[in-house]
Amino acid sequence: MDLTEKRLSSKTVFEGRVMTVTVDEISVPNGARSTREVVHTSGGVVILPVDGEGRTRLVRQFRYAHSKALLEAPAGKLEKGEEPLPAAVRELKEETGLTAEEVIPLGAIVTTPGFCTEVLYLFLARGLTQGETDFDEDEFLEIESYGMDEVKKLILENEITDAKTVAIYMKAAAFLEK
Amino acid sequence: MDLTEKRLSSKTVFEGRVMTVTVDEISVPNGARSTREVVHTSGGVVILPVDGEGRTRLVRQFRYAHSKALLEAPAGKLEKGEEPLPAAVRELKEETGLTAEEVIPLGAIVTTPGFCTEVLYLFLARGLTQGETDFDEDEFLEIESYGMDEVKKLILENEITDAKTVAIYMKAAAFLEK
Numbered sequence: 001m002d003l004t005e006k007r008l009s010s011k012t013v014f015e016g017r018v019m020t021v022t023v024d025e026i027s028v029p030n031g032a033r034s035t036r037e038v039v040h041t042s043g044g045v046v047i048l049p050v051d052g053e054g055r056t057r058l059v060r061q062f063r064y065a066h067s068k069a070l071l072e073a074p075a076g077k078l079e080k081g082e083e084p085l086p087a088a089v090r091e092l093k094e095e096t097g098l099t100a101e102e103v104i105p106l107g108a109i110v111t112t113p114g115f116c117t118e119v120l121y122l123f124l125a126r127g128l129t130q131g132e133t134d135f136d137e138d139e140f141l142e143i144e145s146y147g148m149d150e151v152k153k154l155i156l157e158n159e160i161t162d163a164k165t166v167a168i169y170m171k172a173a174a175f176l177e178k
Numbered sequence: 179m180d181l182t183e184k185r186l187s188s189k190t191v192f193e194g195r196v197m198t199v200t201v202d203e204i205s206v207p208n209g210a211r212s213t214r215e216v217v218h219t220s221g222g223v224v225i226l227p228v229d230g231e232g233r234t235r236l237v238r239q240f241r242y243a244h245s246k247a248l249l250e251a252p253a254g255k256l257e258k259g260e261e262p263l264p265a266a267v268r269e270l271k272e273e274t275g276l277t278a279e280e281v282i283p284l285g286a287i288v289t290t291p292g293f294c295t296e297v298l299y300l301f302l303a304r305g306l307t308q309g310e311t312d313f314d315e316d317e318f319l320e321i322e323s324y325g326m327d328e329v330k331k332l333i334l335e336n337e338i339t340d341a342k343t344v345a346i347y348m349k350a351a352a353f354l355e356k
């Protein structure tokens with residue numbers, strides 16, 4: 001079956017600093033018409049640093065949309081025209097102060113494909129050197145160190161709920177077990 | 179450090195069928211002001227059915243925001259006032275035709291907490307009986323059967339990129355290994 005949905009028209013209903021929202025009229029596979037509300041974002045990167053002792057760094061950050069601080073892998077938005085790998089290197093340095101000898105791509109995820117274009121590129125960082133952090137102006141983070149087994153436990157106990165952090169943990173753990 | 183961001187004002191800039199978008203003025207921990215663009219959604223459920231042979235069912239569905247069909251765990255939006263568990267039972271039946279003797283809660287994830295309120299509740303379904311599907315009017319799905327090991331392989335090979343599917347796989351696999 002051809003599952004393709006075709007765009008008939010697109011109307012921008014909101015243009016903000018981090019997202020654009022469109023309402024598109026489409027045709028669905030049986031020829032009927034429907035609408036799709038779409039949040040367009042720049043996408044981003046997620047980078048899990050793992051040191052020689054098998055310990056990683058996570059960041060605790062207030063998430064306004066959830067009214068609480070969440071524990072997450074270091075991550076950030078792609079800047080205009082920026083490639084994922086240098087963005088990952090930049091975000092790792094900004095958020096944790098770490099530089100890495102080796103940055104290994106682990107694919108990408110889509111965070112909520114039903115209504116959002118967001119794609120996050122995943123990276124594992126090894127061979128770490130600690131330096132200074134460089135937070136964005138309105139960014140307030142706490143950096144915490146965990147063993148990889150502790151991260152797994154925090155995920156299974158529902159203490160880590162952030163989907164990108166679950167995905168990067170699973171992919172990094174599988175890579176490191178190889 | 180108190181990481182709390184406080185709402186000073188909120189303005190609704192878009193109200194659609196599946197989302198409301200607000201732009202909120204906030205104060206950040208150092209007292210400075212900033213804005214947050216927030217996508218408000220109803221949240222949803224994800225349910226992974228696993229049969230007596232350790233095989234699951236995934237759905238392949240066109241995702242307009244990504245212009246392609248993606249392979250995902252069965253999932254759906256919470257209807258107004260609906261509790262997660264009955265919603266999961268409903269979505270499993272609608273999308274795969276399956277009913278389950280046992281529906282086990284596996285926590286929840288946030289899909290993209292930087293700008294979206296979405297929370298997805300995760301469930302494992304066991305003791306399956308096949309019946310008829312009942313798709314939503316503008317929903318076109320293909321149901322595919324995979325062993326749990328095959329799902330892991332598809333995730334690690336980047337064939338499955340949907341974050342909720344990665345999360346439910348990891349949590350269900352850990353539960354079943356216990």
